Amino acid sequence: MCVYIVGGDRVESINKNLKSLGATKIMHVDGRKTRFKKNSHIPTKADLVVVLTDFINHNSSSAFKKEAKERSIPIVFSKRSWACLSCKVQPILSSN
Numbered sequence: 470m471c472v473y474i475v476g477g478d479r480v481e482s483i484n485k486n487l488k489s490l491g492a493t494k495i496m497h498v499d500g501r502k503t504r505f506k507k508n509s510h511i512p513t514k515a516d517l518v519v520v521l522t523d524f525i526n527h528n529s530s531s532a533f534k535k536e537a538k539e540r541s542i543p544i545v546f547s548k549r550s551w552a553c554l555s556c557k558v559q560p561i562l563s564s565n
Contacts, residue, residue, distance in 0.1 A: 476521030500525040
């Protein structure tokens with residue numbers, strides 16, 4: 470399963486934990502304005518989208534939510550803490 474993470478600067482620990490749950494590929498974009506394109510899209514290979522809400526603006530978050538819904542890709546909104554994220558992601562990763 471390919472996981473696309475939006476937001477956050479350092480997600481190495483999240484990557485490691487996602488891989489232990491069965492994620493095979495993890496892609497990350499930090500969401501900073503200078504590097505983040507307004508018209509960014511979810512990659513075609515993504516099976517799950519994780520949005521770290523502490524590090525992304527509302528408009529970008531809404532755009533990712535809309536695109537994920539259109540493409541029937543599960544999307545998870547969470548703080549950048551593994552404790553918050555794991556309870557949301559674990560059921561999705563274990564079902565695949």
